[in-house]
Each structure stands twice: as structure tokens, then as C-alpha cells.
Amino acid sequence: MREGQQVIIDNVRIFDGERLLGCGSVEFADGLITRVMADPASRASATSSTSTSASTEVIDGAGMTLLPGLIDAHTHVFGAESNLEMALAFGVTTELDMFMGPPDATRALCAAAGERADLADLRSAGLLASAPGGHPGVTMPDLPTVAGPEQADAFVAARQAEGAHFIKIMVEDGAHHGMSLPALDRATVTALAEAARRRGLLTVAHVAALWSARLALDSGVDMLTHLPLEATLDDAFVSRAAEERRAVIPTLVMLEMSTPKMARSAHTGRSLADDPQIAGHLPEHARTAIAEGHEGLCIEPASPGQHFAHALSSVLSLHRAGVPVLAGTDANYRPDRACPVVHGAGLHAELALLVAAGLTPAEALTAATSAPAAHFGLADRGVIAPGRRADLVLVQGDPTKDIRRTRSIEAIWRGGVRFDRAAYGKRAAAS
Numbered sequence: 001m002r003e004g005q006q007v008i009i010d011n012v013r014i015f016d017g018e019r020l021l022g023c024g025s026v027e028f029a030d031g032l033i034t035r036v037m038a039d040p041a042s043r044a045s046a047t048s049s050t051s052t053s054a055s056t057e058v059i060d061g062a063g064m065t066l067l068p069g070l071i072d073a074h075t076h077v078f079g080a081e082s083n084l085e086m087a088l089a090f091g092v093t094t095e096l097d098m099f100m101g102p103p104d105a106t107r108a109l110c111a112a113a114g115e116r117a118d119l120a121d122l123r124s125a126g127l128l129a130s131a132p133g134g135h136p137g138v139t140m141p142d143l144p145t146v147a148g149p150e151q152a153d154a155f156v157a158a159r160q161a162e163g164a165h166f167i168k169i170m171v172e173d174g175a176h177h178g179m180s181l182p183a184l185d186r187a188t189v190t191a192l193a194e195a196a197r198r199r200g201l202l203t204v205a206h207v208a209a210l211w212s213a214r215l216a217l218d219s220g221v222d223m224l225t226h227l228p229l230e231a232t233l234d235d236a237f238v239s240r241a242a243e244e245r246r247a248v249i250p251t252l253v254m255l256e257m258s259t260p261k262m263a264r265s266a267h268t269g270r271s272l273a274d275d276p277q278i279a280g281h282l283p284e285h286a287r288t289a290i291a292e293g294h295e296g297l298c299i300e301p302a303s304p305g306q307h308f309a310h311a312l313s314s315v316l317s318l319h320r321a322g323v324p325v326l327a328g329t330d331a332n333y334r335p336d337r338a339c340p341v342v343h344g345a346g347l348h349a350e351l352a353l354l355v356a357a358g359l360t361p362a363e364a365l366t367a368a369t370s371a372p373a374a375h376f377g378l379a380d381r382g383v384i385a386p387g388r389r390a391d392l393v394l395v396q397g398d399p400t401k402d403i404r405r406t407r408s409i410e411a412i413w414r415g416g417v418r419f420d421r422a423a424y425g426k427r428a429a430a431s
């Protein structure tokens with residue numbers, strides 16, 4: 001979009017991040033939404049006051065739905081711009097990275113993503129907190145660790161100085177990799193959560209088992225990510241999480257791709273890779289990774305009692321109790337390390353899985369737009385309203401009725417600039 005150019009999307013169904021507003025028009029200029037008219041009565045009068053000129057582009061959105069740009073609340077970018085480009089090609093305008101280093105490169109990539117219209121915008125936890133000799137530091141000797149509560153404040157201060165946007169805490173004993181490793185204890189996680197709160201940073205805890213989920217809840221972290229596969233979260237856990245205003249990022253797509261039945265899933269694996277609306281914009285190496293890969297949040301073959309269905313029912317219990325559920329994929333694909341949860345495309349699988357768990361399609365869309373924006377303090381996005389960033393996705397059909405319509409992408413704008421999706425698709429096909 002040229003400086004000063006105005007875009008009007010007319011006759012379009014508008015999902016504003018929380019609800020369907022009905023049919024109307026949305027205008028934006030200079031990167032920001034300037035006007036939203038959803039009520040047909042007010043629209044008639046407003047139309048006359050809208051000045052259209054040669055610099056105004058009018059798009060007929062008949063039969064289509066306009067959504068806020070999607071937010072993936074759990075990814076790993078690994079410093080690869082190509083991941084942020086792939087994310088944007090699927091309508092993900094913001095990624096929240098949960099572990100990346102080294103700090104200088106992370107800060108530089110966040111700065112570049114803030115400026116460039118051809119990449120998803122990025123926030124990152126930077127280096128995560130884990131126990132000495134624990135996961136994942138056991139294979140990364142340079143990773144700073146936290147030996148006890150007395151080291152918590154210095155750890156958080158160092159991450160803040162490096163530019164971390166939030167603090168990721170690994171509560172993990174390596175069991176999902178078939179190992180038995182030291183993990184952060186409750187006193188240390190509590191001290192990390194308190195240090196972060198004092199310094200104005202949110203905390204997100206990796207929990208993939210019942211013991212770690214309980215430890216994280218007891219320690220006062222703001223958000224939990226992943227879910228246990230060995231059992232459904234019980235009522236006492238769920239109601240306490242609701243009372244204490246925690247949020248959960250389940251990463252269902254990662255959990256399902258970690259379980260042996262993944263190959264027969266209707267949502268991930270081969271069925272996702274073979275969906276023409278997905279495959280048409282995926283580089284071949286990413287398509288192969290989705291179709292043939294297996295992920296690592298559960299050892300294969302899965303331990304007895306580990307079932308993906310437990311995670312699905314936990315999501316429904318949490319949602320019914322009023323615990324905000326945020327869409328996140330744990331996408332950790334990179335060109336040199338093919339993993340089956342890829343940036344962008346993975347979020348469309350996550351949306352379908354949230355609906356499979358029992359959310360309505362509109363609730364799933366909220367989980368990928370206004371809810372993560374609200375919980376991560378991104379007040380400028382996630383909602384279609386005047387003054388918000390023009391991060392927008394235009395799709396064919398009505399994804400509030402059929403969540404798979406989020407894949408039928410017609411156009412993507414990031415900060416008001418249209419992403420050249422056709423060119424990306426051509427480059428992907430040639431790769």
C-alpha cells in the first residue's frame with residue numbers, strides 16, 4: 001500500500017475477534033483500521049461521507065469473511081526468517097516465540113519482523129528457564145540455567161535486559177524423551193514467577209504431565225502450555241485455574257502429532273499435508289515433514305495410558321470453566337531440521353482441533369485473535385476496530401460455521417500492506 005492509500009473492503013462478513021458483526025465494510029489507511037461499518041442502517045449514511053479517490057482501493061468482499069490477523073501463541077522460530085514468511089503466507093500475522101537464541105540474533109529478528117511487511121511480527125521469550133542438567137540444557141551446555149530460588153531474580157533480570165517479551169519456564173523431567181532428568185522445583189518456579197511479576201513480565205510454563213501442570217499452578221505462573229496426555233485435568237484443577245485467572249495454550253496439533261494414531265487423524269499429518277488449500281502454499285520439504293513426521297512430546301510407542309483424547313477433554317473442561325484457551329502450535333519446523341508442526345499451516349490444524357475439542361468455530365477464532373492479544377498485552381491488534389493495526393485476513397465463506405474456511409485465504413494484510421501470496425505460492429512450488 002502506498003503512503004496515504006486507503007483500502008475499503010465492502011460487502012464483507014466481519015468477525016471482529018469476538019463475534020460476527022454481520023455484513024458491512026472495513027476501511028484502513030497508513031497501517032491502521034480507520035472505520036468499521038457493520039450495521040446496514042448506519043452504513044447508508046456513512047457511505048456518503050467516505051471520500052473515495054484514485055488512491056482508494058475498493059475490494060468487493062461478497063461471500064467472504066474478514067478476520068483479524070491470526071496470532072500463534074506458541075512457536076519456535078529458530079532465527080529463520082523463512083518461518084515468519086511461511087506463517088504470514090497462512091494468515092498468521094504475529095508469532096509468540098517460546099524459546100530462541102542467541103539473544104542478539106533474537107533481538108535483531110524481532111526488530112526486523114517489526115519493520116518488514118513480508119514477515120509475521122514476532123515476540124519472543126528468548127532463552128528459557130530450566131534446571132542445570134535438565135531438558136533442554138542437557139544438550140545445550142551454553143544455556144543459562146536456574147539452580148534454585150536464589151538465582152531466579154538474576155535470571156529474569158538477564159532475560160529482560162536481553163529484550164525478552166515474556167519468561168518461558170520449562171517444568172519437565174525429560175520423561176517424554178524417555179529420560180529422567182532434573183527439573184525445576186516448586187520453590188524455584190515460584191521465585192521465577194514472582195521475579196517476572198515484579199518486573200512486569202508474564203510467565204508461560206511448559207507442562208506436559210499432571211505433576212508439572214500442578215506444580216505450575218501451585219507456583220503462580222500466568223499461563224500453562226501443552227497438556228498432560230496421561231489423564232484429563234480434574235475438576236479441582238480446572239476450577240482453581242479459572243479462579244486464579246490462568247490461561248492455557250494447549251498446542252493440540254503438537255500433542256496429536258506426538259501420539260501414534262496421528263497418521264489416521266483427520267486434522268494433522270497426511271490429511272493436513274494433502275489439503276489442497278494448505279499444500280498449494282507449502283514448500284515441498286515442509287509438506288513432506290507434515291505428512292511423514294512424528295513429534296516428540298510423548299515417547300513412541302506411547303506409554304500406556306497416554307491418549308490424545310485426554311488433552312481434548314481437558315480443553316473442553318478448561319473452556320467451560322472459563323479458563324481462556326489460546327491457540328498455539330509449538331511449530332518448530334526449520335529447513336535444516338524437518339519437524340511436522342510447521343509455521344502458519346499448523347495454526348489451521350490447531351483451529352480445527354479446538355473445534356474437535358468442543359469450542360464453537362467462533363470461539364476457536366477468538367482463541368487465535370483477540371484472546372492471545374489480550375493475554376499477552378498486544379493492545380494494538382487481534383481485533384477489528386478503528387485504531388487497531390490493519391492485520392487482516394480475508395477468507396472465502398464463513399469460518400464461524402465451518403472452521404476449515406480459514407484455509408480458503410483470499411488476501412492477507414500485515415500492518416495494512418498486502419502480502420503477495422501468489423508469488424509466495426509460486427516460490428513454494430519451485431522449492
Ligand SMILES: [Zn+2]
Nearest residue numbers: 075076098330
Ligand atoms: Zn515449545
